[in-house]
Amino acid sequence: MDFPSYYSQNIAKLDALTKIAHGLVENLIRQNNIDTLAITSRTKTLASCLSKIENKSYRSPISQITDLVGIRVIVYFEHQIEIASSIIRDLFDIDEKNSFDQSKKLGSDRLGYRSNHFICKLGRSRKALKEYKDIYDISFEVQIRTILQHAWAELAHDRSYKLSSGLPSEIQRDVNLYAGLLEISDKAFSRIVREIDLYAEKLDSIDIQNEEINSLSLIKFVKNSADKYDLHNVRVRDQGSFDEVVQEVKNFGISNIGELSSLIDDGFLAMERAQSNDNEFGFIRNLLMWSDLPKYLTSSWNAHWTAIDVTSFNLLKKKFRNARSLFRGKDIDIEDYDLLDNDTEEDD
Template sequence: MNGKQREWVEAFRSQQDLYRSFGECMLQVLTELLSNRNIPINSITYRVKDVDALAEKLTRPGKDYESLTDVTDLLGLRVVTNFADDVDRVVRIIDRHLDVDPDHSEDKRPYDPHWFGYASVHRVCSLPKAMLERPEYARFAGLRCEIQVRSILQHAWAEIEHDLGYKVAGGIPNSLRRRFSMLAGLLELADDQFMLLRDELTLYSTRVVAQLQRNPEAVALDTISLETFIRNSPVVQKLDEEISEMRGRPLMGPTKAVLEARVEELTYLGVKNIKDLATALEASQELVRSLAHKIYRDDRRRGLPMSRGSCLSLLVQVLIGRLDSLEEVRTLLDRFNIGAPAARDERAILLKEMAQGLMV
């Protein structure tokens, strides 16, 4: 290492805190840009280059830097998307809102049909002039970072590839090259299939609304059809509003966890499709109202949000109460974690009495 390179290493050593602050800044900027556009992101991370790693890089054969700022990855950020086609959406946002250096940016995704391997888009960026003019960002003038954008499966390949260390060894042996290509191809195929699955689920969601009107018995009970039913059923809306007003709690959601729990419970109890659900709710709505008054009359969580579709949780309990024995009722309350454990015996008796018409 020559004297100039040693000066750069020491200069960078003294700038570690500045680059960490720059990393936090870029992390915040990217997070806000992407969240505002509803792009599903798995993770955004950053790292400041290790001083020893910089020293090694400066002395590599073929590297000829004129200044420290010519090293474009002193700060590196990585954006990992859930889906491969979101990589391009992220890159377009970076290109539009940050100052990108096109000479040092590149797309490393394979376009050769005979080649599989590392896939990522790299952008070398700095903050735009308008941001650098603001006092809180002025200290980052002249600093650049490298942003890598890849899907989560592309990221998995890159991490495994790095861990195996074959790049350091100058390439993989020919005897193993075919196996590497096969694995990389499988991950690329999986990326494509996940995108297709996402698109098909979106299409299914739009079709469910029409199917609920035309042929509800043909609509299987799942989280998508259940959420659509909750948002469109006048009976659900009326019961939820009554329960919300009674409890003094605003409506929200429903959350994915709530939907999954209701599907599991209702399916176990024999509700297989949306018509079954609508019929059961219509026939049991008075019992649902009665149960709500009995178990929520002393609600101590007034003001906290409650999930839309809460009436279906009560319907589940009404259906459980119709089981043959009190022991079965108690067992299912435990299975589905309904009510406080210490009060489940009392809840089981209440449900059985309501089912038998002994209490209204």
Template structure:
């Protein structure tokens, strides 16, 4: 929205407005998207909801000279659609136009910095500075494209992982955030283990869609590299994981938190794998690579001792 001083200066400078309705950017808003191609998706919605003044609107992405780089954005001059104009609350503003800017977050960063430096025209900066502007703008444009491609590649990778899980072809699926997310969603054994733990300690399972990166680190430093290895050990140690988790959580009063996530199956599988090492010094060496809120040698000793003690207790209970 333009403030009074800014509006007065614009009217004086342009010297072409006869009334406020002639000014198309008294009010405006900006839509910032994460990716460059989402700009067109937003544009379709804008075009379907408002009247677009094609003559005064500009797509700076297409207007930019091909041998130059610079600020790219889609600017609409719009007004209320007929349906909106007929609403009583819009009666007083039905004739007014407004501006809508749509740009990616990197385009926005460029525009804000350029504006802060005070160079709105391509010929405004000193010549040596112009060259640096073009170089930076080119880098941002390439970065925008790369982020978009990374997003697309991740989506394609998810489909590949999903197919591998559905076909039970897990030996080549490497552990990472995306593969573990898909594994949690599609492997029934994970939900079964988590549900059994939940029932025994009387807390609910929180069906979160995300996975903490800590889990990947724990799995990696527990000796896992593929989903097939994880599934094999989940099947082999299923009952021990459940018993270990119940003893551990009760001993930690973690049930006071009120919920667990499906990641719990991985957490206690890792503890089982550490316990199988069989001696505290080697467990401590492995634990030092875990993302834990501890750091002293004494804390590591206590944690290693607790892991061994808990594992011994579940073995004794099964005799």
């Protein structure tokens, strides 16, 4: 049977395999909490297959083309490749002879396109399942690469850039140099992320009172405080940029978690418990304002937020009688203004 005939007779099976293999990979990657930029899949077009057959001079293309179905997993960091690769090995039957680690294929003295390629089958263990019985023995490819590896691969394989062609020696040296920089950056980012994870784990096992003010120590502080004082309305989302809050705390004159923790008193806890809900940003800002509202607005506030809820305002006003004037001076709105307590306020 010629290849075009084989392709036309099996395209429905190939499309079904693409959908099923993609779903299996995506589900297991998600279940193992591996962050990805993208998980994509495709069934190779007939035109692409014929071009590959011609370029590779395949004599038995039906058996030699193993990527009629392809899945690509793009992770953020290099150390995630090993984790994702282990998942793929457990999930499918692997053709070790035709699978490879591109970095090992390149050798220790060469730079460039790198990723893990696995030639897989769903496997005989799935043959008994109705939806798999016609596709369990068809080979497909799973590629796993980082964002930077993906960027290099796209450039190297784009004919308009010709980065993978034999280039003049001076240009080739530059290509090798920048490919090396990408590889170094890939490894460096992976190492930094692992160091961050180790630091976060360390915070779980030590007294954090002497820890410097940073995003991780502040998140841990809020979590610990919410648990210690039964503040069930405080939800730590651990999302978004913490740079602004870190700077606000430092500008307030706080250098470690112990100093910040010492600001918590019964009045502040009453203020937090009055909130219907709060997050880590609101918790820390409320603590600084409760400690010294004039100081916070003068030294820490930086216009990144411009409104305060009426509940917090009413409680702050009991401690700082000129609170309304202070907020008005910064053009900070009071939400639900009509619900303000009717206590008179002393002006500055």
